[in-house]
Amino acid sequence: MVVATKAIVFSAIKYSEADLIVSCFTEVAGIKSYLLRNILKSKKGKLKASYFQPLTQLEIIAEHKNKGTLEYIKEAKVFQPYQTLHTDIIKSGLVMFLSEMLRNCIREEEANTELYGFLENSLLWLDQNDEVANFHIFFLLQLSMYLGFYPDATNIEAKYFNIMEGNFQAVNTNNYCLEGQQIENFKNFFTVDFEFINKIKLSKNERQNLLELVLSYYSFHVQGYQKPKSLAVLNQLFS
Template sequence: MIVATKAIVFSAIKYSEADLIVSCYTEVAGIKSYLLRGVLKSKKGKLKVSYFQPLTQLELIAEHKNKGTLEYIKEAKVFEPYKTLHTTILKSGLVMFLSEMLKNCIREEEPNKALYIFLENSFNWLDQNEEVANFHIFFLLQLSMYLGFYPDAANIEEKYFNVMEGSFQATNTNDYCLEGAQIESFKLFFNINPETLSSIKLSKTERQNVLELVLSYYSFHVQGYQKPKSLAVLNQLFS
């Protein structure tokens, strides 16, 4: 079946001498993996390697056989050209980290229009704004809403956060209840929007502690979760 769809690149891995295997989140079919034959050596083909950098937004004409095998891209063009996302060191580190997290967490081969729009808008905002030190934490917290495990903030004024249950509570009921400065910093990311992210003032250590909490939360709620390899690079960039 030939489909036309928007897509966001999650990863591109070299396969053999000249091929790429590209993982994309498509608007019409969720996650799809494509085999791009000869793209690393071809200079005249319709597909260019530069199109498949992480988080690039594309328009695709693709062949989907929907048999659980690699699909094929017939045509591709950049839908939303980025100005800064792949050219500034800090944002490149964020792109590496977020694309790895997305590939880790999103595996469904089915459309989710709301999630696609969220991703599209988030990366456009990241590209267009300069104060992005808190963006990855805010993004992951918002992403959990679309993945079905956004924390219950009804009792956010309470001192404990139960990482396993995803809720704030007044008492310590198990080994997964955390309290202290890390939790108070985490609370700052609720009930805000991207435009007010810069109002959250955290030190390097405080930001890393909140991110560790969010990743721990993901580890409880994402089946087969793997700690991102790019985390060390991200922490260095924000040091």
Template structure:
């Protein structure tokens, strides 16, 4: 079946001498993997490697057989040319980190227009703004709402964050319960959008601790979780 759909690039892997395997999150069909034959040798074709930088937004015309095998792309167009996402050093590090997190978090091969819209809106904001030190924290926190484990904010008055159950409580739970400045800082991200990020004031140390707290939360709720390799680079840039 020939499908035309918007898509966001999650990852690329070289295959053989001149091929690429590209993982994209599509608006029509969820996560899809495509085999691009001889794309590393071709410079004038309708499908070029320059289209497939991480988290690039594309319009794809593809053949989907929907049999769990690698699909094929016929044509590709840039849906939104980024102005800074792949040229700004800090933003590029965030892109690498988020693409790893998205690849391990989203596995479904089915349409989820709300999630796709959230990804588009978030990436467009990141591309267009400069106050981005806390962007990745709010992005990952909000993403949990689409993944099904957003914390229960009705319990936010509690001192301890029970990561296993996803709520706050007045005394520590038996497993994976955290307290302290990082928990209070995390609470500052509830109920805000990206335009409000300037109101969240964190030291470098606290920002790192909040991020590690969220990653632990992901680890407890995602079977496919692996520590992102790009985390070290991200921490070095922000520290």
């Protein structure tokens, strides 16, 4: 079946001498993996390796056999050209980290237009704005909503956050209840949107500790979660 769809590149891995295996989150079919033959050598083909940098937004025409095998892209063009995402060192570090997290968390081969729209708009915001130190924390919190485990903030004024249950509570009921400045910083991200995340003032250590909290939360709620290898690079960029 030939489909035309928007797609966001999650990863591109070299296969053999001149091929790439590319993982994309497509608007019409969720996660799809494609084999791009000879793309690293051919200069005359319709596909260019530069199209498949992490988190690039594309329009593709692809052949989907839907048999669990690698699919085939017939045509591709950049849908939303980025101005800074792959050239700014901080943003490129965020791209590396977020693409790894997205590969880790999104595996469904089915359409999810709301999630796709969230990713599309979030990446454009990241590309177009300069103050992005808090972006990844807010992004991951919002992403959890689309993945089905957004924390219950009904009792957000309570002292403890139960990282396993995903709620705020007044009483410490188990070893998964956390308190202190880390939790107070976390609460600030529930009452803003992208336009105001730069108003949340955090020291480098506070931001790093808060990211560790969010990743710990993901580890409880994402099946098969793996700690991102790019985390060390991200922490260096923000240190």
